[in-house]
Amino acid sequence: MSTGHDVKRYPGLGPLTGLFFLYLYAPLAVVVIYSFNANRIAGVWTHFSLQWYSSALNNAALMNALKTSLTVAVVATVVSTLIALAAALAIIRGKDVRFRKLSETVVNLPLLLPEIVLAVATLILFSLIGIQNGMAKLIIAHSAFCTPFAFLPIRARLQGMSLDLEEASADLYASRWTTFRRVTLPLIFPGVFSGAMLAFLISMDDFITSNMLSTGGTTTLPVYIFSLIRSGTSPELNAIATLLILASLILATAALLVAARGTRDNA
């Protein structure tokens, strides 16, 4: 044998992994650094400044887009999580479910189809039946494609759970509703929480569908950012991007921590 003592070690993987993480984070770091740049042209550094943050926070169109995105995301998260929870309970716990496999495929259907196809298909549907309300269009479409993201963690959690505690609860004369509320729901909470979190982030992040369905008054945040990028150099854009990057990193960390605690409790 020619090299090394540990046969499971491949030389050069450490530096490669280091470069990989540099590659993952450097582009985000570039955006953050330029957001403090006083120059109007993003790539030319003049000096440190917070002016784009203050102008971003005073931008009414941005705040409207943020409000639209949050409204759509919160409603779509609640709707899709409830629907996903009901579906997961039925699929995992239901006895002799007809069309179990088919139902599961239907719930997961948005994951199997390219989003752009769904987006234009929904656009045609809404224009045919004449739904004018931009908010309603966005909420219906978002609820649909968020459902599988809420469903998968809940399903995984339900499937890994033993029935012992629920049976104990029933033996102690707790009603089904009480058992569900006091035993089942707390046990599957980490799954429900990660599902809801995923649904929320997917909804906030969506561009393709929202861009198709957005009307004048209901521009979501990604659609607004797209229009800023398209219209050329808006110096505020880096500040907006930095604030959003920060917000998503905090949210993601919170979600992952809760999910990690869930798996530890389960083990």
Next chain:
Amino acid sequence: MTMDTLHLPFATKRASGARFWRNLSFWGLLPSWLLMGFALILPIAIIAAVSVATRGAHGGFTWDFNLAGYSQILFNEGWTGELEFTPQYLMIIARTFLLAGATTLICLLFAVPVAYFISRQPPSQKAILVYLVTLPFWVSMILRVYAWMIILGKEGTLPRLLENLGFPPGMSFMFNDGATLTAMVYTYMPLMVLPVFASIEKLDGTLIEASHDLYGDRWVTLRRVILPLTAPGILAGAILVFVPSLGAVLEPTLMGGGKQMMMGSLIQLQFGGGRNWPFGAAIAMTLMAVVLIFLIFTALRSARKETAK
């Protein structure tokens, strides 16, 4: 009993048991079916119909059967109504496949060594490294693409850096397939690393030792032991990257500029200003068919592997 069983008091325990669970399965799945039926299945049925409808005079469409949407993918109608072959849309379809395939391959080339390295770390560091792989994925997709526009653009970081190193000023790396590919690899990378890591982690280390005891060097061990045993993770990652890559919209629109389109951006364009809905619908049906065929093919293949075991 004509009484709706849902309104029975839940406390009547065992007697209504079987019926409760049956009702649960019905009422639990009903909302999903209603939502997906209305917001997914119905629209797909309609777009299938629109793809064989006739283009309206002022945008939109009329319900007259017409295959023009599909024939337009291959042919251009001349002034006298004759059809002449035009490769421009075939080129877009070919570019879509090439870029999606290249994205998958490049992600794989990075993901396997990185996932292998992470899997060899002590547990506490492993958790942190996996978290660091996941984290950028939560940042909005449009911002991750935008970051590359800043880096590669005309006044961007990379041209400036190269200028300082003595290259001619004003170089631009934007608005070509390479730029689109760069952004696609970046946006889909975590989708490859995570499943590959999950299956490399399950790999039994003693098999690698066994391979070395049998005089297999690192390359042979990689090729004959590690890669075959992580094939399920590699396949899962490939699907997770390839399928959304086929439908990419943001990357070709922002990085490729107006000319270097992919199927996703072509579809979007047809519905943009009410340009040509039947044609857009025909492309959308083509894209959907390609994705479904690919998914069914991989599902059948892995099912056959399961039964072969």
